[in-house]
Amino acid sequence: MDTVTNWRERLISKTTRPTRVTTYKYWLWLGFLILITGNGAFQYWKQWQDGLYVTDMRDRISWGLYISMFIFFTGVSMAGTVISAMLRAANAQWRASITRVAEFITAFALMIGAGFIIVDMGRPERIFNVYIHGRWQSPIMWDVMAITTYLTASLIYLYAPMIPDLALYRDRLAGKVGAVRSFIYRTLALDWKGSPTQFKLLGKAITIMTLIIIPIAVSVHSVVSWIFGMTLRVGWNTAIFGILFVAGAVFSGLATLIIIMAVLRKTYHWEEYITERQFKYLGYMLASLALFMIYINVSEYLTAGFKFEEGSEFAFRQLFLEEFSGMFSFYIIFGLVVPVAIVLIPKTRTIGGIVVAAVLVNLAMFIERYFLVVTGLRVPLMPYEPASYSPNFVEWSIAASGVAMFCLLLTVTVKIFPMFAVWEMTEEHDAAMALTQAEETLMHEAAIAGPRLSTEVSPDSGRPAEGGAS
Amino acid sequence: MPGPASTTSGADVTKRRHQAKPRARGQAETPVSIRPVSRREALKYITMGAIGAVPLMAPGGVMDGLVADVVRGPDATDQISVTAPATTKSGRIRQWSMIIDLAKCDGCQSQGTPPQCTTACIEGHFAPQPMEWIEVYEADFGGGGTQFIPTPCQQCENPPCVKVCPVGATFSTPEGVVLIDQERCIGCRICMAACPYDRRFFNWGDPPIPPEAALADYQVEQQVPATRGTVMKCDFCPEMVRDGTLPFCVQACPNDAIWYGDLEEDIATNGRTIVKASRLISENNGYRLKEHLGTQPRVHYLPGHGEDVGRDPGVEGRMPTDWPWIERAEGAVSWTR
Ligand code: SF4
Ligand code: SF4
Ligand code: SF4
Numbered sequence: 001m002d003t004v005t006n007w008r009e010r011l012i013s014k015t016t017r018p019t020r021v022t023t024y025k026y027w028l029w030l031g032f033l034i035l036i037t038g039n040g041a042f043q044y045w046k047q048w049q050d051g052l053y054v055t056d057m058r059d060r061i062s063w064g065l066y067i068s069m070f071i072f073f074t075g076v077s078m079a080g081t082v083i084s085a086m087l088r089a090a091n092a093q094w095r096a097s098i099t100r101v102a103e104f105i106t107a108f109a110l111m112i113g114a115g116f117i118i119v120d121m122g123r124p125e126r127i128f129n130v131y132i133h134g135r136w137q138s139p140i141m142w143d144v145m146a147i148t149t150y151l152t153a154s155l156i157y158l159y160a161p162m163i164p165d166l167a168l169y170r171d172r173l174a175g176k177v178g179a180v181r182s183f184i185y186r187t188l189a190l191d192w193k194g195s196p197t198q199f200k201l202l203g204k205a206i207t208i209m210t211l212i213i214i215p216i217a218v219s220v221h222s223v224v225s226w227i228f229g230m231t232l233r234v235g236w237n238t239a240i241f242g243i244l245f246v247a248g249a250v251f252s253g254l255a256t257l258i259i260i261m262a263v264l265r266k267t268y269h270w271e272e273y274i275t276e277r278q279f280k281y282l283g284y285m286l287a288s289l290a291l292f293m294i295y296i297n298v299s300e301y302l303t304a305g306f307k308f309e310e311g312s313e314f315a316f317r318q319l320f321l322e323e324f325s326g327m328f329s330f331y332i333i334f335g336l337v338v339p340v341a342i343v344l345i346p347k348t349r350t351i352g353g354i355v356v357a358a359v360l361v362n363l364a365m366f367i368e369r370y371f372l373v374v375t376g377l378r379v380p381l382m383p384y385e386p387a388s389y390s391p392n393f394v395e396w397s398i399a400a401s402g403v404a405m406f407c408l409l410l411t412v413t414v415k416i417f418p419m420f421a422v423w424e425m426t427e428e429h430d431a432a433m434a435l436t437q438a439e440e441t442l443m444h445e446a447a448i449a450g451p452r453l454s455t456e457v458s459p460d461s462g463r464p465a466e467g468g469a470s
Numbered sequence: 471m472p473g474p475a476s477t478t479s480g481a482d483v484t485k486r487r488h489q490a491k492p493r494a495r496g497q498a499e500t501p502v503s504i505r506p507v508s509r510r511e512a513l514k515y516i517t518m519g520a521i522g523a524v525p526l527m528a529p530g531g532v533m534d535g536l537v538a539d540v541v542r543g544p545d546a547t548d549q550i551s552v553t554a555p556a557t558t559k560s561g562r563i564r565q566w567s568m569i570i571d572l573a574k575c576d577g578c579q580s581q582g583t584p585p586q587c588t589t590a591c592i593e594g595h596f597a598p599q600p601m602e603w604i605e606v607y608e609a610d611f612g613g614g615g616t617q618f619i620p621t622p623c624q625q626c627e628n629p630p631c632v633k634v635c636p637v638g639a640t641f642s643t644p645e646g647v648v649l650i651d652q653e654r655c656i657g658c659r660i661c662m663a664a665c666p667y668d669r670r671f672f673n674w675g676d677p678p679i680p681p682e683a684a685l686a687d688y689q690v691e692q693q694v695p696a697t698r699g700t701v702m703k704c705d706f707c708p709e710m711v712r713d714g715t716l717p718f719c720v721q722a723c724p725n726d727a728i729w730y731g732d733l734e735e736d737i738a739t740n741g742r743t744i745v746k747a748s749r750l751i752s753e754n755n756g757y758r759l760k761e762h763l764g765t766q767p768r769v770h771y772l773p774g775h776g777e778d779v780g781r782d783p784g785v786e787g788r789m790p791t792d793w794p795w796i797e798r799a800e801g802a803v804s805w806t807r
Contacts, residue, residue, distance in 0.1 A: 050803070051698045052657075053675025059600075059807045062662045062672060122657015122672065122699030129656050133637040140636035140660055231664045232630055232763050381668040382621065383609040387807070 008426050011273065012172060015420045018268055019169070019177055022415070033408040040401020043394045044119065052122055054394045060387035061377045065395040066120035068370040069402055071245070072252065073113030074147070074224050075365065079253030080106025080154055081217035082285075085210045093431065094281060096424040097273040100165075101264065102257050103158040104417075108409040109256070110151045112402050117143075119398055139230045142223040150213075150220045157209045159188070160202060165418035167192035181416055221249040228376060234311035235376040240300045247296060251289045252365035258282050258358035260410065262351065264419065273420060276351055283354040286361065287343035290336045297332070311379050314386070323388075324375055327367045335364020550651045552690055555644045556712045558735050565646045565733040566706055566768065568720075569750055570620055571740075573774025574727035576781035577606050577618035577788035581724055584789040587620055590722030591704070592793055598677035598696045599793040599804045603669075603704035604719045606788060615783025617775035620728065622719065623648060623669045623704035624759060624767035631661035631670065640701070646733075646768055647706045651690050657699040666763055670703045671807075678802035680795040706768075716741055725779045733768075 047054050057064045083102035087095035118124050134141050170185035192198060225245035228236040258279065265274040304312055319328050339357035342348045380386050391399070413419075556564045578585045585606040597603055604622040611617040629648050632640050639655040642648050662670040677696040686694040691709045693702055707717035711730065715721070720728045720741060731738025731747045738747035750756070754772040761767075775783040796804070 051673070051675045053698075053803055053805060055674075058674065058805060059662065059671055060668065062659045117658075120658070122659065122701075123655065126654075126656045129637045129639075129654055133639075133654060135636060135638050138634050138636040138660070140634070140658055144636070227660060228663070230634060232666045232765075233663065236663075377663065381666055382605075383607045383619075384668070 007429060008422075011420070011422060011425060012168065014268070014270060014272070015165075015418055015422055016169065016173060018414045018419070019173060019181070019416070026411075026415075030408070030411060033404045033411060036404035037401045037408060040398045040404070043397040043401075047119075047394060047398070048124070052120075054392075056389055056392040056395065058387065058389070060380075060384075061374060061389035063120070063373050063377060064389055065370065065391035065399050066116050068366070068373050069399050070113050070116035070120065071224055071369040071373070072366050073109045073116065073402065073406070074220060075245070075249035075252045075369070076256045077106045077109035077113060077150070077154070077253065078217055078221060078246075078249035079109070079257040080104075080157070081213055082250050082253055083257060083282075084157070085213050085217075088206070088210045089214070092281075093428060094278055096421050096428040097270075098257065098261055098278055098282075099424070100158075100162070100419050100421050101260060102253075103154065103161075104410060104413055104419075105253070105256055105260060106154045107151070107158050108406055108413075109253075110147065110154065111409075112406050114147050114151070115405075116402060139223060139226045143220075143227065146216070146220040146223045150216050153209065153213050153216050157206075157213050160205050160209060161421055161424065162418065163189060163192050163202065164194060164199075164423040165421060167194065168422055169418055184416065217249075218246055221246040228372070233376050233381075234309065234379045235304075235315045235372075238300060238304070240296060244293075244296050244300070247289060247292055248365055248368065251286070251293060252362055254282055254286050254289065255358035255361035255365070258286070258355060259362065262355045262358075264414070268414075270420075273425065279351045279354045280349065283343045283349065283357065286354070286357060287340045290340045290361070294332075294336050294340075297336070314379050315375065318375055318378060318386075319371070323378075324371045327371045331364045331368045331371070334360045335368065550638075550641065550649075550654065550690055552643055552649065553709060553712065556708070558732070562734050563644050564735065566625070566708055566711065567646075567731050567733045567738070567747065568622065568625075568706075568769045569729040569731065569738055569747065569756065569772065570769065571727045571729070571754070571772040571774065571778070572617055572619060573754075573772060573776065573778040574725045575606075575618045575620055575723075575774070576725065576776035576779050577608065578724065579776075579781060579785065579788060580779060582789070584791045585618075585620065586722040586724055587719035587728060588791050589794070590718040591622075592791070593795070594707075594718035595692065595705075596679045596683035596694050596696070596795070597702070597793075598671075598673060598679055599796055599799075600807050601671040601702060602791050603671070603702070605791075608786065608788060611775045611783050615775060616786050617783065618788065619759075619771070620719070621667065621669065621759070622769060623706065624667050624765065624769045625706055627766035627768060628764060630664040630666060630765060634660045634664045636660070643708070645708055647708050648703075649690050649705055650693070650701055650703060652693060652697055652700040652702065653688065655700040657701070659701065661701060666760055666765060667767075670701050673698050673700050673702065674805050675803040678793070678796060678799035678804045680798040681800075 043054075055064070055066075080099075080103040083095060084099040088099070118127060121127065130141070130144055134144070136142075166185050166189040170182075170189045173185065174182065222242040222245065225241040229238065229241035231237065261274050261278070261282075265271060301316075305316060308316075318324050339361050342353050342357040374389055378386055378389070558564060583589070585604075587604050588602050588606060591597060591604050592602070595603065604620050607619045607621055608616045609619055625646060625648050627642075627646060629640075629642060632642055632648060635641075636658060637654055637656055639652075640648065640650045640661055657672070659672060662672060673696055676698045679695055683695045686692070688695065689709070691705055691707075693705055696702060710717055716730050716739070720730045723740070726740040726742050729738040729740045729745070729747070729750065733747060736747050738745055738750055751770050751772070756770045756772050758767045758770055775781065777783075
């Protein structure tokens with residue numbers, strides 16, 4: 001019992017460390033992010049004044065980087081759902097230390113993603129027309145509905161499991177942090193006392209949310225794809241888009257989670273809690289998704305390329321041989337094939353290797369979003385010269401500020417909110433300890449009975465000591 | 471003569487016309503009205519917007535969308551103000567249509583001018599540069615050489631652009647015309663992605679328009695003055711036809727290649743002759759663009775490459791379009807397509 005308490009105390013002190021200690025590096029990083037965000041805000045102000053004229057989009061390629069960023073960020077927002085909800089539903093015993101980060105990613109990525117839709121609008125000041133005159137028949141309305149629902153749900157899903165931790169912060173950090181944060185903890189922790197009834201209610205709420213949020217997330221990424229899939233354009237006019245987008249979303253969500261976990265782990269010395277084990281398991285998930293993505297791509301390009309309908313020649317040419325062939329091959333090779341290799345080869349299956357794979361995946365997924373949008377619009381509809389498009393400085397600035405704002409939100413959050421689900425981790429730890437004890441007993445018996453039994457038990461023992469060593 | 475693959479027989483046209491009847495009658499009984507949203511109502515929507523779960527709950531405008539006809543755009547209580555439709559003597563709503571005779575179109579090569587239909591439409595609507603609501607494409611012609619295809623909005627009866635608009639800013643009228651309300655359009659441009667004919671144009675910046683256009687009273691059917699951040703396209707000029715004249719493009723064609731008519735009364739005119747529309751189409755192997763998509767365009771084409779006016783298909787190129795009043799649109803930005 002004594003070791004458990006110590007373990008818990010160490011966890012609490014490590015978790016609250018960011019709220020207590022702030023180095024100059026943090027301020028430097030914060031300043032850098034604010035700079036990039038500020039530049040983007042300034043460019044957007046220009047766009048607000050002069051209209052979308054300041055971008056490089058024109059009639060024939062009428063969507064570009066903004067919409068790509070929208071798809072990319074809504075994709076990233078899948079992280080929280082997959083990790084928390086799916087693993088929670090599957091009751092995976094290694095998820096507790098990464099769920100909170102994943103849920104924050106979901107909420108922030110969604111906010112940024114939705115922001116890009118507004119940035120892309122010709123008349124952003126008329127946004128409320130969507131509520132006044134909204135038509136259910138439009139895929140855009142499906143998006144508005146799905147995203148607002150998903151955002152609401154994921155905020156609840158983020159908040160509910162955080163209540164016990166907020167209460168912990170309220171109690172432990174009283175007097176140690178400023179008035180603002182104390183107020184935040186006091187308010188948000190509600191009246192959490194940690195009584196069994198409260199835990200039971202919370203458990204129920206989390207279970208319900210887990211079951212609700214998965215279909216909502218799937219619907220979000222499907223309707224995002226249907227913005228394109230509901231048109232008659234070559235390259236977009238395919239039923240596979242929904243699956244491609246959902247799989248791609250999980251894919252890039254996982255990759256983002258891996259990257260952010262690695263960064264937090266290094267910065268705040270959380271090696272004990274975010275271990276190689278988590279990275280490996282996420283790496284396996286990443287690899288299997290990459291394989292699935294390869295399958296979807298083969299299936300799409302084979303069926304379209306075999307029939308070679310009108311316009312397909314142009315579409316294939318630009319993708320495989322001409323303007324977009326560089327992006328396309330990067331996506332296939334470095335986004336899908338290489339990550340699988342990294343995860344499958346034991347030598348590269350290290351934390352570093354998996355992080356590299358995740359970075360490649362995210363780059364490739366961003367590129368994929370971009371070329372899907374642009375190549376689809378570029379196929380000429382009538383006898384005219386194909387248009388060209390490349391995002392200009394304004395668009396890049398605003399896109400970069402989206403990324404910076406995402407990082408900024410996370411950076412600030414780390415200083416305020418508990419990034420670990422302390423209570424869930426404690427539960428997990430207790431369970432693991434109990435398991436180890438049981439196992440030791442078993443081992444003891446096995447030692448008497450003979451060597452065979454012990455080899456059967458150990459592979460999935462899930463001992464915390466394994467992670468603590470790395 | 472090698473002609474385009476898909477043709478529409480006269481029987482087809484007649485059938486479609488009959489199908490249109492019951493719907494047209496129903497539409498006639500619905501008064502076309504505006505339902506202004508009161509400030510309190512607007513506030514209600516806005517507050518609900520702020521709390522997030524809006525579309526699930528918002529009544530009125532949003533929920534009514536559920537019962538509205540998919541193609542028709544906004545529902546009966548959410549109509550945009552358009553003039554009452556023109557009717558035949560027996561009270562049936564006219565169904566505007568266009569028949570473009572490609573055998574008579576030489577892209578105004580013989581005139582030595584930019585295509586006159588395009589120019590007239592630009593002048594009549596103050597269409598901002600670089601918009602060509604009726605654009606004369608030059609396409610390779612089977613058997614060598616090229617043909618010119620004047621392409622207005624095809625006024626699809628199953629319009630992909632109307633289906634996708636989130637706010638019902640683009641909609642079909644009872645006369646079968648697809649219009650855009652630039653006062654409602656939010657500039658999402660999904661309709662541009664959806665139109666398979668490249669017939670929609672966006673005001674990327676403050677559009678270049680002459681001063682006299684800026685003074686006009688905005689009408690959905692005329693789209694003057696143009697405003698930034700909204701989509702525009704050919705409006706088929708129903709108000710001109712109701713007034714007893716023909717659209718600018720039809721009037722301006724020196725070769726009388728463009729016919730305008732009413733499928734309900736089965737009549738069409740190019741300003742010189744009046745004919746039976748279905749007969750003109752069927753006797754000349756009329757067809758529609760990208761018929762296989764099922765968009766059901768209201769614009770029909772008669773195959774050709776200008777041979778009726780003596781054009782040699784081997785002579786390629788037409789004069790580039792210009793915007794005659796552009797010097798008067800001071801200080802405005804303009805862009806290329
Ligand atoms: S750009 Fe305007 S007309 Fe087109 S779909 Fe969006 S709101 Fe409707
Ligand atoms: S041609 Fe394009 S803009 Fe015109 S009705 Fe058809 S889809 Fe809409
Ligand atoms: S019908 Fe009217 S709007 Fe359409 S191209 Fe002709 S003149 Fe222009």
